[in-house]
Amino acid sequence: MRTRVVILGATGSIGRQAIEVISAHPDDFELAALSAGSDAAGLETLARAHGSPPTGLGTDAAVDLAQLEGSDVVLNAVVGAAGLEASLAALEAGKTLALANKESLVAGGELCLDAARRGRGRIEPVDSEHAAIAQCLSNTPRDDIVRIVLTASGGPFRKRADLAGITPTEALAHPTWSMGPKITIDSATLMNKGLEIIEAHYLFGFPYERIGVLVHPQSMVHGIVELVDGSSLMQAAPADMRIPIQAALAPNRPRRELSAPLDLATGPALEFEKADLERFPALSLARAAGQAGGTCPAVLNAANEEAVRAFLDGAIPFTGIVATVEAVLAHHERSEAGNLEQVLEVDRWARRRAREVMRTTSGADKTPNEQR
Numbered sequence: 001m002r003t004r005v006v007i008l009g010a011t012g013s014i015g016r017q018a019i020e021v022i023s024a025h026p027d028d029f030e031l032a033a034l035s036a037g038s039d040a041a042g043l044e045t046l047a048r049a050h051g052s053p054p055t056g057l058g059t060d061a062a063v064d065l066a067q068l069e070g071s072d073v074v075l076n077a078v079v080g081a082a083g084l085e086a087s088l089a090a091l092e093a094g095k096t097l098a099l100a101n102k103e104s105l106v107a108g109g110e111l112c113l114d115a116a117r118r119g120r121g122r123i124e125p126v127d128s129e130h131a132a133i134a135q136c137l138s139n140t141p142r143d144d145i146v147r148i149v150l151t152a153s154g155g156p157f158r159k160r161a162d163l164a165g166i167t168p169t170e171a172l173a174h175p176t177w178s179m180g181p182k183i184t185i186d187s188a189t190l191m192n193k194g195l196e197i198i199e200a201h202y203l204f205g206f207p208y209e210r211i212g213v214l215v216h217p218q219s220m221v222h223g224i225v226e227l228v229d230g231s232s233l234m235q236a237a238p239a240d241m242r243i244p245i246q247a248a249l250a251p252n253r254p255r256r257e258l259s260a261p262l263d264l265a266t267g268p269a270l271e272f273e274k275a276d277l278e279r280f281p282a283l284s285l286a287r288a289a290g291q292a293g294g295t296c297p298a299v300l301n302a303a304n305e306e307a308v309r310a311f312l313d314g315a316i317p318f319t320g321i322v323a324t325v326e327a328v329l330a331h332h333e334r335s336e337a338g339n340l341e342q343v344l345e346v347d348r349w350a351r352r353r354a355r356e357v358m359r360t361t362s363g364a365d366k367t368p369n370e371q372r
Contacts (some may be wrong), residue, residue, distance in 0.1 A: 004032040004070060005098075005249060008062045008086055009077035011042035013180045014100045014241060016100065018075050019050060021246050024061045025256060026115050026169035029249065032071040035062045037078065059085060066090040073249055075126070076101040081298070081347055088340060091121030098248035100126035102199045103305075107298040108343050109202035112205055123203065124248040129196055130203055131244035132223030134237035134251075137140050138231065140225065141320055149224035150196050151216040152179065152275065153244065155188040163279065166318035168311060176219035176239045183306045188320055190275065194286020195304075201290055202333060208291050213283060214272045220262060221270060236262055282322045285329070294334045295346040303328035307358065316358050327357045 005022055009015045015034075022029040033054040036043040040057055043286040047055050056065055056132055066074045066089040073091035074104040076083050083101035088108070090097045092115045099105070107113055114121060115129040125131050129150040137145070145327060153176050171188040173297070174182060179187070186192035200211050210293050222244075225233040237243050239275050246258060277284050307324040310316045316324065328350055 002028060002030045003072045003249065004030045005092075006033045006035075006065050006068055006071045006074045006095075007031070007077065008035045008047055008066065008074065008083065009037065009101070010034040011036040011039040011352045012079065012242050015075070015244070016046075017242050018077065018098075018101060018249070018324070019241050021045065021249065021258070024258075030146050033117075035063045037064050037082070037169075039182055042254040043213065051266065062086040063089045066095070066342045072096060073098055075245070075249070076104065077126075077130075079180060081107045084111075085340065087112055088115045091115035091123070092354065094119045094120045094121050097123055097128050097204065098124050098245070100245075101306065102127060102195050102369060103301050105202045106195050106198045107300045107347065108337065108340070109198065109297070111340060113202060124251055125199075125203055125257070126241075126244050126248045127196060128201065128222045128237075128239075128241065128244045130200060131247050132221075132237075133204060133246070134202065135235050136223055136233040140227075143212075144229075145206075146226040146228055147210040147212055147213055148204060149212040149226065150193060150200060151219075151223065151272075152190060152193040152222055153187065153191055153213055153219045154215040154217050154273075154275075157188060158215065159161050163319050164317065168314070170355065171284060171318060175217070176331050177241075182305070182308055186304070186309065187322070190280040191282035191286065191304055191322065191325075193275070195301065197283075197287055198290040202317065208287055213275050215275050216270070216272050218268050218270055220267070221272075224242035238262060251256045261269050270358070285322065285326055289329060292334055295343070296329065296332065296334050298316040298337060298346050299329055299332045299350040300325060302347040303354040306351050306354035310355075310358050311363035316362055320358065320361065323352050324357050 007015050030051045036058045077100040081103045084104045087104035095142050133148050152194040171196050174184050219239040219371045220235050221236045223235050240259040242258045289296040303325040308320040
């Protein structure tokens with residue numbers, strides 16, 4: 001029997017690569033439905049090319065399709081906190097949630113875990129780092145594990161001393177991965193890895209002090225599990241997102257070759273180094289927000305989304321992204337994130353506060369996001 005897959009955020013980078021994986025294995029997978037945020041033309045083109053499954057635009061359509069009767073897996077590739085409600089809907093409907101929308105767990109981690117328990121849904125990570133950790137943890141006794149380690153490419157500015165004056169074009173030039181603009185900027189600030197620390201906490205249940213980060217510029221080793229006897233398990237693969245996508249869609253099936261295997265004999269030497277927390281404070285900021293818990297991770301995420309958008313629009317400098325997030329968190333009074341409406345309300349507050357901070361620091365009357 002074929003696995004019926006709903007793809008939310010189908011017109012983005014992850015969505016399109018997921019469609020490639022499904023199309024390459026017609027005996028294993030069937031496209032059950034597609035959704036997009038606002039790209040109606042792109043969605044229509046994809047639907048026509050792949051048998052015209054049901055489609056929908058916007059958040060409401062994503063939530064409806066996440067519960068589609070007869071579907072097995074919902075791949076959530078929506079960008080940002082907008083994907084949270086659909087993740088909750090899929091889990092409450094008992095679906096397997098192939099999660100590429102890390103913001104669902106950052107903003108509403110406890111809500112997602114509760115929804116999975118109530119609906120008997122399951123989360124399979126699509127991020128390459130979390131997919132790697134999941135594979136390393138498979139059949140590894142919990143008591144044997146010292147900590148898990150996420151790897152980071154270091155982004156385009158790993159060796160750049162002065163981060164002032166960086167342009168969006170420079171920040172979008174990632175050295176190893178081809179991704180959408182938001183996640184690419186997050187990679188440049190290392191906020192992406194900070195968000196992934198929070199995501200890993202909810203996915204695997206490890207406390208924050210047992211989740212580490214190493215910079216690995218070759219992007220070949222994606223996750224490491226350190227064991228009590230001094231040994232480590234590592235997962236290595238080409239920088240190809242179709243590999244973790246396939247693993248999430250079919251975790252218990254033999255995996256088909258998607259990329260040429262790594263040639264470790266002739267490939268680049270593997271390097272690992274500690275992240276520079278002074279030059280890239282987003283990592284420490286995200287870890288602290290995660291440890292504070294409650295509504296703090298949702299505030300971190302919302303403020304970051306607004307700041308990244310403003311940077312791409314030319315309203316703030318590159319260094320203003322993390323500075324904005326830090327300022328918003330400093331003004332936030334933590335509370336419990338008890339339900340979806342509370343998370344959405346604090347998300348709205350953080351976005352308003354971020355725009356106020358950026359307006360004040362930039363000296364402009366409005367950020368470009370407010371002008372639209």
